[in-house]
Amino acid sequence: MAEELVISCMDRRLNRMLEEEYGDAIVIRNAGANVAPLMQMIKQIVIDNNIKRITLITHDDCGAMKKTFAAIKEGIHASEDLEDILIKQFREINFSDRQQLEEKNTEMQLAGLKREFTNIDVHAKPAKMSEIKVPPDDKEHKLLVLSPGEPGYGRIFEGLGLDPFQCYIVQASISNAMPDIELAAKDLHAKEIYFVTLNQDNPREVKRDADTAALRLSAIGAEVKRQDMRTMRAKGKNLM
Numbered sequence: 001m002a003e004e005l006v007i008s009c010m011d012r013r014l015n016r017m018l019e020e021e022y023g024d025a026i027v028i029r030n031a032g033a034n035v036a037p038l039m040q041m042i043k044q045i046v047i048d049n050n051i052k053r054i055t056l057i058t059h060d061d062c063g064a065m066k067k068t069f070a071a072i073k074e075g076i077h078a079s080e081d082l083e084d085i086l087i088k089q090f091r092e093i094n095f096s097d098r099q100q101l102e103e104k105n106t107e108m109q110l111a112g113l114k115r116e117f118t119n120i121d122v123h124a125k126p127a128k129m130s131e132i133k134v135p136p137d138d139k140e141h142k143l144l145v146l147s148p149g150e151p152g153y154g155r156i157f158e159g160l161g162l163d164p165f166q167c168y169i170v171q172a173s174i175s176n177a178m179p180d181i182e183l184a185a186k187d188l189h190a191k192e193i194y195f196v197t198l199n200q201d202n203p204r205e206v207k208r209d210a211d212t213a214a215l216r217l218s219a220i221g222a223e224v225k226r227q228d229m230r231t232m233r234a235k236g237k238n239l240m
């Protein structure tokens with residue numbers, strides 16, 4: 001059973017590193033590794049899995065922090081939901097550039113986790129994009145929405161015929177990550193959004209969430225699709 005919980009940004013450039021370095025951990029991801037909206041889910045996962053260690057993975061050149069910086073320092077419009085869930089917490093904080101904002105974000109999310117989990121090893125491991133090898137950004141961006149779990153992304157990319165680095169990945173639920181999904185569709189140009197059903201999921205819930213998202217996202221011109229990985233796995237087994 002997994003003993004480590006990773007809370008990471010949804011950035012596509014982190015996919016391979018998460019899969020390689022945290023393959024046995026349970027992973028939760030949203031825009032900016034923003035802890036507050038996920039807290040109920042995090043608490044439940046910590047209890048259910050007897051989590052011993054929480055690792056927070058933020059990163060530089062973060063799209064969520066770009067959006068936050070633009071909203072606060074340049075007055076660029078952001079949706080009310082994104083303001084509530086992400087941007088608001090930085091309005092009373094001092095920072096002058098994006099790098100400082102990213103550092104504050106790491107500090108604040110880490111502090112939020114430490115306040116909540118006093119008996120668990122909680123630490124941050126900010127990723128540096130200069131240290132991650134990423135192929136040229138020449139493919140259309142997509143978004144995968146998955147439930148929290150081990151980052152077995154390879155099988156999903158293969159099933160969908162997608163490149164690991166073209167997909168942003170939200171691992172949360174509609175109830176706590178809809179503004180993040182909208183951010184990916186609008187600002188990060190992920191015009192195809194896949195709701196993926198994994199073994200641990202209730203397929204009816206995934207369908208319901210996909211339908212909810214489709215209603216919200218049609219106005220932005222994003223298309224919601226569903227992929228059932230349970231049937232894909234069954235097919236693979238039959239072949240062997």
Ligand SMILES: [Zn+2]
Nearest residue numbers: 009011062063
């Ligand atoms: Zn990010």
